[in-house]
Amino acid sequence: MLASFCWLDWTIVLAYVVAASVIGLLCRRYIHSLADFVVAGRGVSTFLGVATLSGTEIGLVTVMYFAEFGFAKGFSALSVAVLAGVSMVFVGASGFMIAGLRRSGAMTLAEYYQIRYRRGVRLLGGIIIAGAGILNMGVFLKVGALFLQKITAMPEIINLIDPTSGDLIVSLPVINLIMTALLILVLAYTFVGGMVSVVITDYLQFVVLSAGIAIGTFYALTNHTVDGFDGIVRAVAEFRGEPGFNPFSTDIVGESFVGLGIVFIIWQAMHWLGTSNWQTYALRTTSVTTSGVARQMYVFTGLAFFGRAAIPMLWGLAALAYFAHAGGLESFESNRLAAMPTFLAEVLPWGALGLLTAGMIAAFMSTHDSYLLAWSAVICQDIIAPVASLFGRDLSDRARIVITRALILAIGLFVLWWSLWYQPTATIWDYLAITGTMYIAGAMMVLAFGLYWRRASVGGAYAALILGCVPGMVYIILGILVTTGKVSQLPHNAGAWAGLVSYPLALAGMIVGSLVWPHRGEPVAPAVPTGMPPQTPRPGEADAESLQTIPLESTPTTQGDSLRPAERDVLTHDTDTEQEPHRDN
Amino acid sequence: MTTDHWIAFWRYLLYGSIGLYFVIAVAVAIGAAFDVGKLLRLLTTSDDAPKPPSS
Numbered sequence: 001m002l003a004s005f006c007w008l009d010w011t012i013v014l015a016y017v018v019a020a021s022v023i024g025l026l027c028r029r030y031i032h033s034l035a036d037f038v039v040a041g042r043g044v045s046t047f048l049g050v051a052t053l054s055g056t057e058i059g060l061v062t063v064m065y066f067a068e069f070g071f072a073k074g075f076s077a078l079s080v081a082v083l084a085g086v087s088m089v090f091v092g093a094s095g096f097m098i099a100g101l102r103r104s105g106a107m108t109l110a111e112y113y114q115i116r117y118r119r120g121v122r123l124l125g126g127i128i129i130a131g132a133g134i135l136n137m138g139v140f141l142k143v144g145a146l147f148l149q150k151i152t153a154m155p156e157i158i159n160l161i162d163p164t165s166g167d168l169i170v171s172l173p174v175i176n177l178i179m180t181a182l183l184i185l186v187l188a189y190t191f192v193g194g195m196v197s198v199v200i201t202d203y204l205q206f207v208v209l210s211a212g213i214a215i216g217t218f219y220a221l222t223n224h225t226v227d228g229f230d231g232i233v234r235a236v237a238e239f240r241g242e243p244g245f246n247p248f249s250t251d252i253v254g255e256s257f258v259g260l261g262i263v264f265i266i267w268q269a270m271h272w273l274g275t276s277n278w279q280t281y282a283l284r285t286t287s288v289t290t291s292g293v294a295r296q297m298y299v300f301t302g303l304a305f306f307g308r309a310a311i312p313m314l315w316g317l318a319a320l321a322y323f324a325h326a327g328g329l330e331s332f333e334s335n336r337l338a339a340m341p342t343f344l345a346e347v348l349p350w351g352a353l354g355l356l357t358a359g360m361i362a363a364f365m366s367t368h369d370s371y372l373l374a375w376s377a378v379i380c381q382d383i384i385a386p387v388a389s390l391f392g393r394d395l396s397d398r399a400r401i402v403i404t405r406a407l408i409l410a411i412g413l414f415v416l417w418w419s420l421w422y423q424p425t426a427t428i429w430d431y432l433a434i435t436g437t438m439y440i441a442g443a444m445m446v447l448a449f450g451l452y453w454r455r456a457s458v459g460g461a462y463a464a465l466i467l468g469c470v471p472g473m474v475y476i477i478l479g480i481l482v483t484t485g486k487v488s489q490l491p492h493n494a495g496a497w498a499g500l501v502s503y504p505l506a507l508a509g510m511i512v513g514s515l516v517w518p519h520r521g522e523p524v525a526p527a528v529p530t531g532m533p534p535q536t537p538r539p540g541e542a543d544a545e546s547l548q549t550i551p552l553e554s555t556p557t558t559q560g561d562s563l564r565p566a567e568r569d570v571l572t573h574d575t576d577t578e579q580e581p582h583r584d585n
Numbered sequence: 586m587t588t589d590h591w592i593a594f595w596r597y598l599l600y601g602s603i604g605l606y607f608v609i610a611v612a613v614a615i616g617a618a619f620d621v622g623k624l625l626r627l628l629t630t631s632d633d634a635p636k637p638p639s640s
Contacts, residue, residue, distance in 0.1 A: 047616030075595040203617050210610040217603060233592055245591040300609060307606025310599055
C-alpha cells in the first residue's frame with residue numbers, strides 16, 4: 001500500500017526547516033570580515049570539519065545519483081564507494097596536495113594559482129572552476145525536487161481552476177514549484193550568514209541526515225518484499241547479469257551499454273584522487289585551523305565516504321529488488337532516478353517518512369548552501385577582484401561581501417533555469433562526474449605540480465587547465481545536441497572515455513608546457529604569506545619541499561590583491577605556530 | 586574472481602561501510618558539538634586582532 005505523507009510527517013519536516021533556517025540566519029551576528037564570511041575565520045576544528053565536509057558532500061543529489069547508480073549498475077556500482085573512500089583516506093594520510101594548499105594561506109584554490117604562478121592562471125582557473133562547478137550544480141534542484149515529489153506522493157501537475165467559471169487558469173508542474181521553494185529557502189540563509197551559517201547548519205544537517213539515513217537503511221534491509229541481501233542478489237542476477245557483480249565486465253544489450261568496465265574504473269580512480277581540488281573540499285581545507293587538522297578531516301571523512309556512496313547504492317539496489325519481486329520494474333527502467341524515492345515512500349511508515357524526508361532536506365540544504373558560497377567566492381575572489389585590481393581598483397571587504405551575495409543570488413537563478421531546461425543524456429552520476437572532471441583534471445595537475453615540481457611553469461599551468469577541460473566540454477556540448485535532436489546518439493561509454501582522457505591530457509599539458517615555456521627566475525621563495533614566519537611541517541607531512549617552490553616573482557602579490565591588512569592577520573593565523581615550538585624563524 | 590567471490594566481497598563491503606559510517610557519525614556528532622562552541626567563541630573575538638588557537 002502506498003504510504004502518504006500525513007500531518008505528523010509534514011510537522012517533522014517543517015519543524016526542521018524552520019529550525020535550520022533560523023539558526024542559519026542568526027549566524028549573521030558572527031560575520032565581521034570577508035574571512036569570516038568565506039572561510040569562517042579559519043576556525044573550524046577536526047570534528048566540525050568532518051561534519052561540514054560530510055554534510056556538504058552527502059547531499060540529496062548524492063543520495064539520488066548513487067541510488068540511481070546502484071539501481072542501474074547493480075553491485076558493481078559499489079566500486080565507486082571503494083575508490084572514493086580509499087582516495088580520501090590516502091589524501092588525508094599523506095597530506096597529498098591538501099597540506100600544501102592549507103599552508104599556502106590561500107583562501108580559494110585559484111588564489112593559490114596566483115601565489116604559485118601568475119594572476120592570469122588565477123583568472124583562467126577561476127573561470128574554469130566556477131563554470132564547471134555551476135554546470136555541475138545545475139541538476140541539483142531538479143533531482144532534489146523529484147525526490148520530494150515522489151516521496152510525498154504529490155501530483156505531477158497542479159491545475160488552478162477559476163472557481164466561478166470552472167475554467168482551467170493554468171497548469172503548474174509541481175517539480176518546478178518545489179525547485180523554486182527549495183532555492184528560496186537556501187538562498188535566504190546562505191545570502192545572509194555566509195560560511196559561518198553554512199558550517200553551523202551543516203552540523204545540524206549532518207545529525208538529522210545521519211538519523212534519516214539510519215531509518216532508510218533499516219527499512220530497506222528489513223522489508224520482506226526486498227528479502228534482504230539475498231533477495232537483492234537474486235534481483236541483480238536476473239536483471240543486471242554478470243556486469244551487475246563484476247565491475248570490470250561490460251556487455252551490449254540491444255542498444256544499451258551495460259556495466260562499468262576498466263575505462264570507467266581508471267577514470268574514477270583519477271577523479272577521486274583529485275577530488276580534494278573540488279572547490280567545496282578546498283574551501284574546507286582552507287577553513288580549518290591547521291594543515292594537520294585538514295589531514296585528519298580527510299581521513300575521517302574518507303572513512304565515512306565508503307558509507308556515503310554505499311548506503312544510497314544499497315537503497316537503489318533494494319528498490320531494484322523490491323520492484324523486481326513486487327512487479328512494476330519495467331516502468332522504472334526508463335526513469336531510474338524515480339525508483340528509490342518511490343520505493344521508500346512505499347515501505348516507510350508514517351513518522352519515519354517525515355524523519356527521512358527531513359534528513360534529505362537537510363542533505364539538500366547543506367550541499368546547496370556550500371556550493372552557492374563556493375562558486376560565488378571563486379567568481380568574486382578569483383575573477384572580479386583580480387580584474388578590478390588590473391584597473392587599479394582594490395575592492396574593499398564590504399564590496400566583496402556585497403558582490404559575493406549578489407553572485408549567490410545570480411547563481412541560484414541560473415541553476416533554476418538550467419534545471420528547467422537541461423536534460424542529462426546518461427545517469428546523473430555520469431553528468432556530475434564529467435562536469436567535475438572538466439575542472440578537477442586540470443586543477444589537480446596545476447596544484448600538485450605547483451607543490452611538488454620546481455619546474456612547473458605558467459605555460460604548463462595554462463595548458464593543463466585548458467586541456468583538462470576540453471574533453472568534458474565536448475561531451476556536454478554533444479549531449480546538448482542529442483537533447484535537441486541534432487545528434488542521434490553518443491557512442492557507447494562516451495562519458496567514461498571523455499573523463500579518462502582528460503587526466504593524461506592535463507598531465508601532458510603541464511609537463512610539455514612547462515618544458516617548452518619554462519618560467520624565468522629561480523623558484524626559491526617560500527609559499528608563506530607576507531609577514532608570516534616560515535612554517536616547519538609536522539613530521540611526515542608531504543609538503544616540506546613544496547613550500548620552497550614558489551617563484552620569487554610571485555611573492556609580492558601573495559594574497560596582497562585580495563586581502564585587507566587586518567584580514568591577512570586573520571587568514572594567516574595558523575595555530576601550528578603555537579603547537580610547534582621549534583619553528584624556524 | 587567468480588560471481589560468488591564478488592557477492593561475498595560486496596556483502597562484507599556493504600555491511601562494513603554501513604557500520605563504519607554510523608560509528609563515525611556518532612563520534613563526529615559528539616565531537617563537533619564542542620567544536621561549534623569553540624568556533625563561535627573564536628568569531629566573537631575582535632576581528633582586527635589575530636585570533637586565539639581553537640585547538
